[in-house]
Amino acid sequence: MAAEKTKPVDVAVGILMQPNGDVLLGQRPPGKPYPGYWEFPGGKVEVEESILEALKREFMEELGIEVLSAQPWCCVEHVYPHAHVRLHFYISREWRGEPQSLEGQAFAWQGSLGVEPLLPATIPLIEWLDRLRYPSA
Numbered sequence: 001m002a003a004e005k006t007k008p009v010d011v012a013v014g015i016l017m018q019p020n021g022d023v024l025l026g027q028r029p030p031g032k033p034y035p036g037y038w039e040f041p042g043g044k045v046e047v048e049e050s051i052l053e054a055l056k057r058e059f060m061e062e063l064g065i066e067v068l069s070a071q072p073w074c075c076v077e078h079v080y081p082h083a084h085v086r087l088h089f090y091i092s093r094e095w096r097g098e099p100q101s102l103e104g105q106a107f108a109w110q111g112s113l114g115v116e117p118l119l120p121a122t123i124p125l126i127e128w129l130d131r132l133r134y135p136s137a
């Protein structure tokens with residue numbers, strides 16, 4: 001069945017934002033679709049899990065970070081050849097711990113984004129994010 005005719009898979013995605021506007025990105029590891037592409041950390045929401053619960057679980061599993069609070073920001077749907085995803089982006093300014101590479105992935109704090117390539121569904125968000133981070137620019 002073509003991916004666009006399938007029910008979307010919910011994905012919880014977190015944007016950790018420092019007071020200066022820097023945000024945390026991770027690089028997708030080998031073995032996943034789009035290996036080497038940069039993304040905001042997160043992953044698929046499991047059955048009977050809320051989006052916020054999934055977000056907190058993924059941050060702990062991938063980075064050893066405890067997300068203390070996060071607010072829903074925007075939702076984007078995208079049809080990839082491998083999946084139809086519904087991405088729930090949350091912004092968090094409150095967390096505990098320093099990111100650790102628990103799954104062997106690279107990560108980077110970024111101001112104006114310098115890492116490439118980004119996952120296709122994430123690209124439009126960068127402009128919206130910059131308007132939020134740098135309102136006077």
Ligand SMILES: Nc1nc2c([nH]c(=O)n2[C@H]2C[C@H](O)[C@@H](COP(=O)(O)OP(=O)(O)OP(=O)(O)O)O2)c(=O)[nH]1
Nearest residue numbers: 011013039040041042043044083085119120121122
């Ligand atoms: N985490 C994340 N996923 C994104 C972003 N943009 C984007 O299109 N996606 C897509 C890529 C994947 O199809 C999906 C995330 O699924 P995933 O396979 O990485 O999730 P997971 O960690 O739960 O993986 P797994 O259990 O299946 O191994 O969302 C983004 O900025 N962050």
